[in-house]
Amino acid sequence: MEKEIVVSGIRPTGFLHLGNYFGAIRNFVRMQDEFNCYIFVADLHSLTTHNEPHHLKENAFRVIAENMASGLDPEKVILYAQSDVPETSELYLLLNMLAYKGELEKVATFKEKARQHPDNINAGLLTYPVLMAADILLHRAVKVPVGKDQKQHLEMTRNFANRFNNRYGQLFPEPEAFNYGDSLVKIGSLDGEGKMSKSKNEMSTIYLADSDDMIRKKIMKAKTDAGPDKSGAEKPEYIQNLFTLMELVSSSDTVQHFNEAYNLCNIRYGDLKKQLTEDMIHFITPIREKASALQNDSTRLQRIINRGAEQARESAQKTVQSAKKMMGLNY
Numbered sequence: 001m002e003k004e005i006v007v008s009g010i011r012p013t014g015f016l017h018l019g020n021y022f023g024a025i026r027n028f029v030r031m032q033d034e035f036n037c038y039i040f041v042a043d044l045h046s047l048t049t050h051n052e053p054h055h056l057k058e059n060a061f062r063v064i065a066e067n068m069a070s071g072l073d074p075e076k077v078i079l080y081a082q083s084d085v086p087e088t089s090e091l092y093l094l095l096n097m098l099a100y101k102g103e104l105e106k107v108a109t110f111k112e113k114a115r116q117h118p119d120n121i122n123a124g125l126l127t128y129p130v131l132m133a134a135d136i137l138l139h140r141a142v143k144v145p146v147g148k149d150q151k152q153h154l155e156m157t158r159n160f161a162n163r164f165n166n167r168y169g170q171l172f173p174e175p176e177a178f179n180y181g182d183s184l185v186k187i188g189s190l191d192g193e194g195k196m197s198k199s200k201n202e203m204s205t206i207y208l209a210d211s212d213d214m215i216r217k218k219i220m221k222a223k224t225d226a227g228p229d230k231s232g233a234e235k236p237e238y239i240q241n242l243f244t245l246m247e248l249v250s251s252s253d254t255v256q257h258f259n260e261a262y263n264l265c266n267i268r269y270g271d272l273k274k275q276l277t278e279d280m281i282h283f284i285t286p287i288r289e290k291a292s293a294l295q296n297d298s299t300r301l302q303r304i305i306n307r308g309a310e311q312a313r314e315s316a317q318k319t320v321q322s323a324k325k326m327m328g329l330n331y
């Protein structure tokens, strides 16, 4: 049986963090045997908000290195840079004819970025979900491993795919956001406000490149309080965030121990932080070390993305040719 097609991308806008790891990369790694995976560095998407030409290559290579250090195998998945596959831009242009200004203006990520940077509300930012739809539909993917924050973008991709199919005939399957387990993951920021993100306060986001000392410092500074005052109290978001991290990197006995202490109202957050720090260091150190070794081998990384682009273009060309033909661009 043909393997199902999977697409996902990560923007090269900074150091990868635990949100990227648990929201996306961990799923890529688990999917690589079972599915036909296309994983790419979303460098064109990064241009909607970032314009630092001299850091782009370094950031893009780091994304590849950190993905591989996390277990992604370039022999099993097609790893490429978005801008190396010009068919992406071609399909993006075609899909733009199916996207309406009103629906694009309603997208939460657009509204948020427009509010944060009122001086740079460019057309690329508005059409960000169209470019993302092009990435996914280019390979006719059915599963898209992403974190919770990307759910709305996936809905838009399905809308554009359906609109195309209704207007021009069946070409695209309807892709879905995917995560192992029953819900999409959100890794909260250590200050209790919003999610960990490349563009957040650096001290409240844990990066895969953080040193042991830095991890210790960040966890020790994480927001807590005096603890619950009645048994069965609900955990505030910043406490739940620490438990979520613990569930991901610590043993189930450890999690159970602190959950019990929380419910008995005798939890000591200092102890929880110490244990979490130790387990986090144990988790991150091998990834950091592998990524750093890979990053020093830029010839190898270059070879991997060149081959990835060739393979991605093969699949992309077929889709773009069909789309153009169906739209009447058939000379």
Ligand code: ADP
Pocket (backbone or CB within 6 Å): 009, 010, 011, 012, 013, 018, 019, 020, 021, 022, 023, 024, 145, 146, 147, 148, 149, 150, 185, 186, 187, 188, 195, 196, 197, 198, 199
């Ligand atoms: P960032 O938001 O830090 O710039 P990206 O937008 O490049 O990261 O996201 C890459 C992938 O990581 C996406 O699949 C996204 O859903 C996931 N992701 C990012 N932050 C988090 C988070 N805090 N929790 C869960 N998943 C996340």
Ligand code: TRP
Pocket (backbone or CB within 6 Å): 007, 008, 009, 010, 011, 042, 045, 131, 132, 135, 136, 144, 145, 146, 150, 153
């Ligand atoms: N928009 C995604 C993010 O910010 C990155 C991305 C771009 C992506 N194109 C994609 C993710 C295609 C999945 C599929 O995280």
